[in-house]
Amino acid sequence: MSCGRIVMGIWNYIKNSGRFNAACYTLEWVGSLPGKRESRRMDTAYLLSQEDVLRHTDFADGGFYGGWYMDFHPAEGIGSDEDNCTQIPVNVYAVPLRCLYHADFPNLLFAGRNIGTRREAFVSTRVMNTCGLSGQAAAALAWGCLRWGKSPATLAPEEVERIRQTLLREDMFLPGLSNQDPEDLARDAAVTASSRYQPEEGPAAGWFSLEQGGFVACPCPDEPRGRFLVRADAPATLQAVWHCCPLPSRLCPGQPAGEQSWRLTAGENWLDALFPSQAQGQYGMLVFDPAPGVSLALAERRAPGILCGRADAPEYRDSLFLPGKNSFYAPENVVDGCSRVWRQPHLWCSAPEAAPWLELRWDTPRTFDTILLYLDPELSMEIPSSRTDHWEDHHKFAARKGMPPQLMRDVSVQALTENGWRTVACCTGNRRRLLELSAGEAVTATALRLVCEKTWGDERAHLFEVRVYRQHR
Numbered sequence: 001m002s003c004g005r006i007v008m009g010i011w012n013y014i015k016n017s018g019r020f021n022a023a024c025y026t027l028e029w030v031g032s033l034p035g036k037r038e039s040r041r042m043d044t045a046y047l048l049s050q051e052d053v054l055r056h057t058d059f060a061d062g063g064f065y066g067g068w069y070m071d072f073h074p075a076e077g078i079g080s081d082e083d084n085c086t087q088i089p090v091n092v093y094a095v096p097l098r099c100l101y102h103a104d105f106p107n108l109l110f111a112g113r114n115i116g117t118r119r120e121a122f123v124s125t126r127v128m129n130t131c132g133l134s135g136q137a138a139a140a141l142a143w144g145c146l147r148w149g150k151s152p153a154t155l156a157p158e159e160v161e162r163i164r165q166t167l168l169r170e171d172m173f174l175p176g177l178s179n180q181d182p183e184d185l186a187r188d189a190a191v192t193a194s195s196r197y198q199p200e201e202g203p204a205a206g207w208f209s210l211e212q213g214g215f216v217a218c219p220c221p222d223e224p225r226g227r228f229l230v231r232a233d234a235p236a237t238l239q240a241v242w243h244c245c246p247l248p249s250r251l252c253p254g255q256p257a258g259e260q261s262w263r264l265t266a267g268e269n270w271l272d273a274l275f276p277s278q279a280q281g282q283y284g285m286l287v288f289d290p291a292p293g294v295s296l297a298l299a300e301r302r303a304p305g306i307l308c309g310r311a312d313a314p315e316y317r318d319s320l321f322l323p324g325k326n327s328f329y330a331p332e333n334v335v336d337g338c339s340r341v342w343r344q345p346h347l348w349c350s351a352p353e354a355a356p357w358l359e360l361r362w363d364t365p366r367t368f369d370t371i372l373l374y375l376d377p378e379l380s381m382e383i384p385s386s387r388t389d390h391w392e393d394h395h396k397f398a399a400r401k402g403m404p405p406q407l408m409r410d411v412s413v414q415a416l417t418e419n420g421w422r423t424v425a426c427c428t429g430n431r432r433r434l435l436e437l438s439a440g441e442a443v444t445a446t447a448l449r450l451v452c453e454k455t456w457g458d459e460r461a462h463l464f465e466v467r468v469y470r471q472h473r
């Protein structure tokens with residue numbers, strides 16, 4: 001069937017079925033050269049491969065990331081007898097800036113669908129979210145080329161690194177890269193806070209059935225063990241396989257790393273989880289075999305970065321999993337250079353309290369005018385990148401209702417100047433993940449205190465990173 005006939009058939013349905021209120025619409029334009037998916041390849045300085053997507057190649061010029069399934073459709077199109085769609089889940093992977101240019105065309109950048117990849121990588125990179133990120137990376141690359149008066153292929157490694165640091169500052173995630181920006185004054189501040197959250201033993205706030213299996217994912221604590229509560233209707237054996245990965249997903253738990261099993265008595269059982277040595281410095285994920293009559297206890301509050309769920313359901317729950325000694329939510333995490341969950345939670349989370357605060361303090365006064373806050377809009381929630389109401393169950397992403405409760409809403413910043421403490425910036429009704437606060441003038445201070453007056457629902461403050469700059473001179 002030709003593409004033209006498919007397009008006209010769909011248009012006929014939209015206009016004439018009476019279901020879309022489109023009877024008075026006209027079709028203005030249809031591409032006359034339908035380029036079938038995967039029928040063109042852009043030949044860039046580097047072609048991203050299947051190996052890069054599945055093995056997470058660590059590129060020195062990684063400029064953005066992907067994470068959608070390798071999502072194959074048959075070459076014959078919708079008339080094919082093959083399955084319409086074969087999806088191989090992948091973890092987050094980096095895409096190098098070299099996929100955005102070719103040395104022979106110094107004034108041309110690629111972005112979106114037409115970046116340089118091999119077919120097996122293209123079927124993952126071509127989704128709208130990844131296309132959007134490639135646009136941000138291309139813009140930063142263009143900025144670098146203009147700044148140093150060079151073509152993309154002739155940029156020096158330190159210039160590429162500067163572009164990557166600029167992307168990081170603008171909240172791009174670059175797997176494994178941390179903030180090294182020498183202009184960020186927060187990096188050499190001592191950090192303290194009003195409190196720090198610690199998951200505590202308590203009664204279950206609910207139960208999550210392991211009848212069809214399930215998982216618990218937790219970053220490996222300093223003391224590589226944890227405790228969790230299960231309930232069994234009758235004596236049973238619970239079995240699980242450990243997996244390790246920098247950031248596991250429900251469909252891609254990472255490398256298998258041994259098994260663990262427990263004998264359960266009828267009723268409630270606190271169990272020890274012993275992280276395997278391979279989990280050190282990354283996530284451990286316990287993937288449970290189906291266990292009829294056994295349920296995992298749920299926590300009253302979310303412990304950021306610790307989740308449970310099932311592979312076939314895109315909804316995560318809050319596991320009552322108590323990690324061993326750890327620094328998961330310590331205040332100093334806000335200057336550890338990483339602004340997302342990756343191997344560790346990398347955030348400060350306060351205890352539940354009124355107006356939690358975090359303080360940066362320097363030995364000598366610093367002059368600044370801008371504060372950047374990298375907040376928590378509940379990054380572990382899976383966001384749909386398509387309308388999939390009629391798709392498979394594991395595709396039915398939950399729609400976000402309202403604002404994420406963890407996100408800071410009303411924030412004020414106070415500075416300790418030679419005249420004492422004074423408020424230098426504030427924001428009410430924030431809806432952004434990256435919140436830029438301007439003091440409106442240069443402020444010289446030895447300490448800076450960020451007060452979370454209100455969130456969109458949580459009684460705790462969540463903050464991944466703080467940066468402090470003097471932007472205007």
Ligand SMILES: Cc1cc2nc3c(=O)[nH]c(=O)nc-3n(C[C@H](O)[C@H](O)[C@H](O)COP(=O)(O)OP(=O)(O)OC[C@H]3O[C@@H](n4cnc5c(N)ncnc54)[C@H](O)[C@@H]3O)c2cc1C
Pocket residue numbers: 111112113114126127128129131385386387
């Ligand atoms: C049928 C289908 C279903 C899809 N489903 C999903 C999905 O569910 N989820 C998902 O994330 N992705 C999906 N994708 C993939 C995704 O939508 C595309 O890969 C992505 O939108 C491409 O973005 P882009 O900006 O690179 O290109 P485009 O969105 O194609 O934008 C290119 C623009 O350039 C314009 N243009 C072209 N030539 C010129 C010119 N000479 N001068 C000026 N303008 C010009 C075009 O009109 C167009 O507006 C789907 C794609 C298709 C075709």
